[in-house]
Amino acid sequence: MTKQARNSFFKSLSIVVVCAIILYVMATQTFIGKGFGRVISDAFIIFSNSPSGEVSQVNWLKFKSFVISIAIFAIVIVGGLTYWISQYLLKKDRRYIVGLLQQSLEPEDLPTLDLEYREIQNELEKIKLTNQKNQDALMQETQRTKDLVTFLAHDLRTPLASVIGYLNLLIDSPEISTETRAKYLGIALDKAYRLEYLIDEFFDITRFNFQNIVLDYSKFDLTLLLQQLNEEFYPILKKKDQMLEMKISDSCLVDGDSTKLVRVFNNLLKNASAYGFEGSKIHLDVSSNKNQLEITITNEGQTIPPEKLEVIFDKFYRLDSARSSNSGGAGLGLAIAKEIIEAHHGEISAMSDKGCTTFILHFPQERE
Incomplete structure (x- = not known):
């Protein structure tokens, strides 16, 4: 029940109380009440004569039946009145809510409603925006x-x-x-x-x-893995006269899915080479701090606009749709890399400025 419905209910209750007070005053202070009292007296009080004078006696059985009948009648009246008021108020609320729902499905903005309906309106606005965003x-x-x-x-x-x-x-x-x-x-x-x-x-x-990504955790040396990947990428880099420079410790043990992480680095390095200038360098740096690995891969190429950086990890997004058949993929490489890193309880981001694009990876060195 909304605030307005509660206010209406209390107003109705106040009216009933006022009516009861008026009836009480009428019964005790007016001729109507006195007349009603004489009727009650004649109905329930029996007068008889005795040697000591006139004696009055209450017929309690009859009076009890009368009180029970009045109580039942009052309960029925009050219950019926309460049910009617509640249904009236609920129907009013339903009309408001139905109107809000109908308007929330339309493209126009919702009208400004009374304060007591503002919470419902705000929730519907959130639902509307979420649905629109999902669509x-x-x-x-x-x-x-x-x-x-x-x-x-x-x-x-x-x-x-x-x-x-x-x-x-x-x-x-x-x-x-x-x-x-x-x-x-x-x-x-x-x-x-x-x-x-x-x-x-x-x-x-x-x-x-x-399908959800299922990880096969194992302990492996990240340094050795990246060195092997560097050797595998040599023919690809040589085609554009590029060079991969790595900055990593002699040994870096990591608890993770090595097969899937290889795919992450493979996708990022392939992307760096494809969009990097000929004769440029690709930098891969690895650092560790409090069980958190930070890996950055930087290439020299065209600066990526901010609006493209926001969607660069979306599925099926290709930075340059005009790339040739030999280099263009389905636009899944970065999306897959993001899913794999997030499955390792990490995160991946990208930044591009002044002809340098950097992908930054953070994920735990030990399994959480």
Whole structure:
């Protein structure tokens, strides 16, 4: 019951009390009350004569029946009146709430209501804003998914056409030299690897949309893991004449899922290389403070605008939709990295300023 309903109820109760006082005054101070008293006296008091004079006697059985009847009648009247008042007030509240609900589903702003309904209005405003935000996020992700399907369909067709074309060329031209044949086979193999990568992207979409990440914790040396990753990235970095500089202690033991953390570093380093300038350096620094690891990966490239930094970890978001088929992915790398780090009870963020973009990771060194 709202404040207004409670006020109406107390007003009604006050009216009943005032009516009772008026009836009491009428019964004791007016001729109506005196007349009613004589009726009661005639009905319940029996007068008889005795040697000592006239004697009065109350017929208690009859009086008790009368009092019980009056009490039952009063209870019925009061109960019925209370039920009617409560239903009236509840119906009034329901009309207000139904009106608020209808208006909360409309795009227009809610009207300013009485103070007692302001709390309901505020809650409905919060629900409305939350629903609108969820709808906007769903529409954006749906649109990105549609764009992704378009990109990947095109990207799948391009390497597949190359594979078919070079294989047909080898079949139709048996007289070509061994060197040329090896070159064509190499190109077809590269395109086949590209197809495999895109198919893996499709599997990632399903896996990271419908499954929670389950971690397989183990103790491993982060320094050794990053050194191995540096060696694996050497051919990728060499294509753009880039260099990876690491700053880490000789040994850094970490309790976590090494396989999934490798994927995080792989995605971040691949991203740093793809968006870094040719001939630039990529810096990877690791520090530890009170069981908290801080890892930063910095590359030299175009400054990312703040509005793009806000959505850079969203699924299916690609910083540059115009990237070529050979370098563009599904836009899941950073989203997957964020989910893995958060599964380790950590957090990941990004900052970009003056031609340098830095990804910052924080997560516990020991399992919590």
